[in-house]
Amino acid sequence: MVSLVSTVAYLGLEARAVEVQCQLAAGMPRFSVVGLPDKAVGESRERVQSALSAMGLSLPPKRITVNLSPADLPKEGSHYDLPIALALLAAMGVVDAESMSEWVAVGELSLDGRIVPCPGVLLAALHASETGKGLLCPKAQGPEARWASDVRVCAAPDLTSLLNHLKGSQRLPDPEPGEVEPAAHGPDMRQVKGQETAKRALEIAAAGGHNLLMNGPPGAGKSMLAACLPGILPPLTPAEALEVSMVASVAGTLEGGKISRARPFRAPHHSASMAALTGGGLRVRPGEVSLAHLGVLFLDELPEFQRAVLDSLRQPLETGKVDVARANAHVSYPARVQLIAAMNPCRCGHLGDAALACSRAPKCAVDYQSKVSGPMLDRIDLHVDVDPVSAADLHLPPSAEGSAEVAARVAKARTRQTERGVRSNAELDGDALEKYATPDEAGRALLMQAAEKMRLSARGYVRMLRVARTIADLAGAEHVGRVHIAEALSYRRQAPRA
Incomplete structure (x- = not known):
């Protein structure tokens, strides 16, 4: 029998699905993790074994093989501890293997069985929400995971509490979304x-x-x-x-x-x-x-x-x-x-x-x-x-x-810039730049004269137009005029002072 538990691998801001497969087979006792694990994932064997020992459980005297699928995707980080432990417990019959298909698990295990924080929980929660599953994560990161909409979050302080919750003998409280911190500004x-x-x-x-x-x-x-x-x-x-x-x-x-x-x-x-x-x-x-x-x-x-x-x-x-x-x-x-x-x-x-x-x-x-x-x-x-x-x-x-x-x-x-469909004028480009930042006749004449004398590059020309559009926005002007172009040109790069 092979037990399956879902988790994720992080590639940038993308969380890719990873399936943790665990098999117990007859043979010399051995605990191996395969599927391109890095050093932290390889060391999870010791953390999982110690966490189970803290619960009063010992590894079965069998050949234990944990595969992280897809096997050609590099696996990095300590967040694989919890899914590996749950896959092993499911293979041992301690937890219902079918119920684990409803969850995505992430979390690092300490030697005494506590589930401690790890990076990337918010991405895992968003992935779980997209796939219609719940998320098993450390208690300290429950508020972080709750920022993902429409996702069930089970935030457990330790492995024992998590197993009791999955069996129905204990009810872990639903975490509340984290607080929105007030803005801390610098000097006035x-x-x-x-x-x-x-x-x-x-x-x-x-x-x-x-x-x-x-x-x-x-x-x-x-x-x-x-x-x-x-x-x-x-x-x-x-x-x-x-x-x-x-x-x-x-x-x-x-x-x-x-x-x-x-x-x-x-x-x-x-x-x-x-x-x-x-x-x-x-x-x-x-x-x-x-x-x-x-x-x-x-x-x-x-x-x-x-x-x-x-x-x-x-x-x-x-x-x-x-x-x-x-x-x-x-x-x-x-x-x-x-x-x-x-x-x-x-x-x-x-x-x-x-x-x-x-x-x-x-x-x-x-x-x-x-x-x-x-x-x-x-x-x-x-x-x-x-x-x-x-x-x-x-x-x-x-x-x-x-x-x-x-x-x-x-x-x-x-x-005003948001109404144009951009976050800021620094993002104005293409048709939007031509539509909103084209100066009037007097401004265009000054611009062409300055571009030739200052030898503006194409990039510098575009960026100068964006600045002029911002100056016009601050003045409440509908169109970019000569005065806005003149001020924008005054901020272009000057030669070193002698």
């Missing part, structure tokens, strides 16, 4: 002294989802401005929140089943590797650009990142996804992010100040800024210089306008 824009040009650029970036690069000396407030951005961005829609939570579930960072409506804000250190930024590693986990999906990826000290690491972001910024190809796996993760970057004008940071600049100026500025490739800079819509702040500026009273007022204008602009 009212706290930023001066920097009116930079604050205007930040508002435009938030309203249209555009990429932004701030260039200025140390201590000018670049990082603080970036920290203000979450406070003026609109919250995630319910569908977007679920999409972001799926990435967090695969990465194992969705704690307590809590889903947040705040947009992700990721700020990796400049020593981050390519795998850490774009995804990869032995088990192909999502990187920072995917963890920031539908949110903000802030790269401080931009030229200090390795050039190859920065250039690996060029494709995700254009396509909105990351394709990670390895010898044993090929997975895709979403990566539709808003890039906010900050950098100093040169290594000493004081280019243009004769009293503080190094002796290599202005050549040091060219060498330092050339660490960021031209194609990478071409994908950044807004380039703004952040001037130093004097001590007198710090004693000025707070600005009358804070994040709440800016967020209201951003929300109105985003509403």
Whole structure:
């Protein structure tokens, strides 16, 4: 007799069906797991055996074979512990084998029989909902699984409670969906002294989802401005929140089943590797650009990142996804992010100040800024210089306008963009771009003149039109005019200052 239990394998944000087959046969006692298991799955034999021993059960003196089908699909992770244990118990006659066909099981087992959390439960719940089955999962992740609609969830604290529930001798309570966390914003824009040009650029970036690069000396407030951005961005829609939570579930960072409506804000250190930024590693986990999906990826000290690491972001910024190809796996993760970057004008940071600049100026500025490739800079819509702040500026009273007022204008602009069928103007393309972002005659004349003098690439031309459309949305204008084109052109990339 062969017992069957359903579980899943994760490939990116896709949960593929896996059937755990267990057979007890006569022969020398042996416990083997086949079907391309990785190290964690192979070690499940010891965890399952210890968990059964904690329940007072011992393995039968037979040849135990567990097959993970399809056998040519790599199996990774500790979530196979629970389905392997249930398949073995069904083969031993401890649990009804037919009843197991109604469930998808995921969960890691501890040596004392507890069912502990594992990554990817939300994806498993969505898969179970699509196939019309229930989900067996750890108790701590029951709230996470309940975010999947129309799915029965049995969240058990340990293997004994789960078996009693399946037999009908105990009733485990139905978990409630996890809480929706209130948005936790950073500093208020009212706290930023001066920097009116930079604050205007930040508002435009938030309203249209555009990429932004701030260039200025140390201590000018670049990082603080970036920290203000979450406070003026609109919250995630319910569908977007679920999409972001799926990435967090695969990465194992969705704690307590809590889903947040705040947009992700990721700020990796400049020593981050390519795998850490774009995804990869032995088990192909999502990187920072995917963890920031539908949110903000802030790269401080931009030229200090390795050039190859920065250039690996060029494709995700254009396509909105990351394709990670390895010898044993090929997975895709979403990566539709808003890039906010900050950098100093040169290594000493004081280019243009004769009293503080190094002796290599202005050549040091060219060498330092050339660490960021031209194609990478071409994908950044807004380039703004952040001037130093004097001590007198710090004693000025707070600005009358804070994040709440800016967020209201951003929300109105985003509403106009949603009515056009896009999340933000950064996604305008093709016919939609031509329909909504074509300037009037005066604007077209200025645009053509500037495109020739500034030698705009096709990408730069399109991105400049998107920025102009966002500026028009903030002004409540129906059409893109000359004034909107002029302001958008002022944010295009400038040559290094000498």
